[in-house]
Amino acid sequence: MSENEKDLGVAMALLERFTTQTLPRALEIKERVDRGEQLSQRDIDFLQLTLTERAEEIKPLVERHAEYQEVYAQAVHLYKEITERALLNEEKASPPT
Template sequence: MDQNAEDAGIIAALIERFDKQRLPRALSIKERVDQGERLSEYDIAFLEEVFADANEMRGYVDRHPEYHDLAARAAALYKAIMDKALENEKKDTSG
């Protein structure tokens, strides 16, 4: 199987997982942290898994620039979650 065909299959599976599993979960977490909640242990485990997977997917994104925007948007969402979660943690411990 050629590299592009193999990449296409893997990317399709990754996008489906993102669309059906990762994005809904991330949006749910974002909604809760935006309301001032702290991350649960389950949320933290989910985010750790996402970041580990992102490192593994970097090669696919590098080889396929058509997915750069999607990857950047996903990274921005996860960064927003982490920034707000950190802010919430600081509020909880300071007052």
């Protein structure tokens, strides 16, 4: 099996998991933070694992295949939007010091 065939298999599995599991959960979290809710520890753990650690794991694949860069960039941007909004929500909920 060639390196490209291995990459394609890995990419297909990752995209399947992303579209059926990761993206729907991330969008649900984004909806909640957009409404002003705070992140739960479960949300934080999900974001930490899925959108940071796994993003770093697949970065070499994305670097080898330009066709995956846009979806990768969009996922990273979604993570950034969620965390920025969640931080604002935390700041609003915390009493001033």
